[in-house]
Amino acid sequence: MGTKEFIGVIMIDHKDIKSGAPGEYLDFTHSKSSVPSSSMKTEELTAKKRKKLKEGIKRLREKNAQRQAAKLEKPRLVNPVSSPRYDDIFFKGLEWLESLAGTPISEGESEAAFSNSVWTSSTRRGDDVS
């Protein structure tokens, strides 16, 4: 017996059970056919209707695929962090950020040669350095 047939046999109308008392035999004479109606209908469909059904299923599948694709295209949402994490990633990252400032000034002695523009600059005049 195939699965479908087996399911068909055990499909019982609840009315049959409700009409019997414990210990009694159940009367299934009023039960409808135990074969699932959907499978019967499929067999009864004409070639034209079967074609239409196939097309319908195909359309549904396409619609579903589109829905899935749209889901993937949705913006990636990120949960907000309630309190900032000050961990290794932060401190190493900060070190990297600081390093972007360039190399430090080195102390020592050096010689300076002044440009001629120094002599007339406002800085030398004193107060007015704006």
Next chain:
Amino acid sequence: MMYPDDSIQTVISNWWEETESKELERGSLVYAFIPHVDQVPFTVIPAGRLEAECHDKASLKIEPLRMQERRPKDTLPVAAMTLHDGELWAAYRAKKRPCLVLGSTSPIVDKKLSRGMPKRSTAPVVQVAPYYGADCGVSRAGYNPELVDRIKHLEYQQFFWDKLPIGGPNESILRLDHMQLR
């Protein structure tokens, strides 16, 4: 300009807008020479002239600037590096960086009131925060994508991730902890 989905900029249609006005206002993007604030400052001490009668050249000492240290008087004044009472020359590493104007100019002082005062006392200033380029690349050794992602997701209030409508790095980090007056 395209922003990634996981950035705040993506919810706003025009994050950067070009304006007709050249006036500095909050939100303006400007270039400024920005000293890196988190560093020990140095002082440049004019130690004397290389030749007694030559003013074009001088000998300089570069030392860390310490509050407690007593500074000796110049041996021979260097005219090009004039200093007034209580002043010294401080040296900081600085770099030309794009900056975001955070505060507009200070109130304009009536010229009558500022007459006779040095201009620096009343000159308008703006509060700015510098951007640091944060791209991955050869010149960006130690690039830290995890931290950049966290900043992009607004985890730290002192940093802000952005893409600037100018040339240069593709990604930048605004350092609000380095805001200063210019």
